[in-house]
Amino acid sequence: MSQSPIRIGQILVENxxxxxxxxxxxxxxxxxxxxxxxxxxxxxxxxTLQSIEAAWIEQxxxxxxxxxxxxxxxxxxxxxxxxxxxxxxxxxxxxxxxxSGELLMAAxxxxxxxxxxxxxxxxxxxxxxxxxxxxxxxxxxREHYPxxxxxxxxxxxxxxxxxxxxxxxxxxxxxxxxLLKSA
Numbered sequence: 001m002s003q004s005p006i007r008i009g010q011i012l013v014e015n016x017x018x019x020x021x022x023x024x025x026x027x028x029x030x031x032x033x034x035x036x037x038x039x040x041x042x043x044x045x046x047x048t049l050q051s052i053e054a055a056w057i058e059q060x061x062x063x064x065x066x067x068x069x070x071x072x073x074x075x076x077x078x079x080x081x082x083x084x085x086x087x088x089x090x091x092x093x094x095x096x097x098x099x100s101g102e103l104l105m106a107a108x109x110x111x112x113x114x115x116x117x118x119x120x121x122x123x124x125x126x127x128x129x130x131x132x133x134x135x136x137x138x139x140x141x142r143e144h145y146p147x148x149x150x151x152x153x154x155x156x157x158x159x160x161x162x163x164x165x166x167x168x169x170x171x172x173x174x175x176x177x178x179l180l181k182s183a
Contacts, residue, residue, distance in 0.1 A: 006062050008037050011055040017047055057112050060131070067106055067130035069093070069140045078103060079144055081123055087145040090115045091137060092129075101125070106132040106140075110159075
């Protein structure tokens, strides 16, 4: 895990979304407007929500690092907290509970924002996430939430469909749900 803080503005500069000058202007505006960096970047420089979300995911991943699922012991009670459909839809995997009661979950970087939203709204526990490498995560999902009727090709097609409809005004998760139900 990285200990030095990395700021979203720095990541947006690295990604070519903002310039150093624009980051400086957003930081100055934060001093008077008391709004999150991303909100101000959207308002001041038309930064897209997708760019802000991608920067947040990158920031989170750099801070927490990648978890190696092969080194984890999985708690049967934690695994019962979500359904097979939810595990695959959000690419999340409950691992276990900390002594203080928090639920540790793994998620793919591509679905992290949705995974956090899902956990916040649907799991009646404080949860925190670690990013897992996608191929390893899917391997462990197949082990703990088997869906023998769903091939890797179907999973990739469903993910591509959901990713391709990001800007469409409909619920792409419903599309993925339907695909997973029909498989």
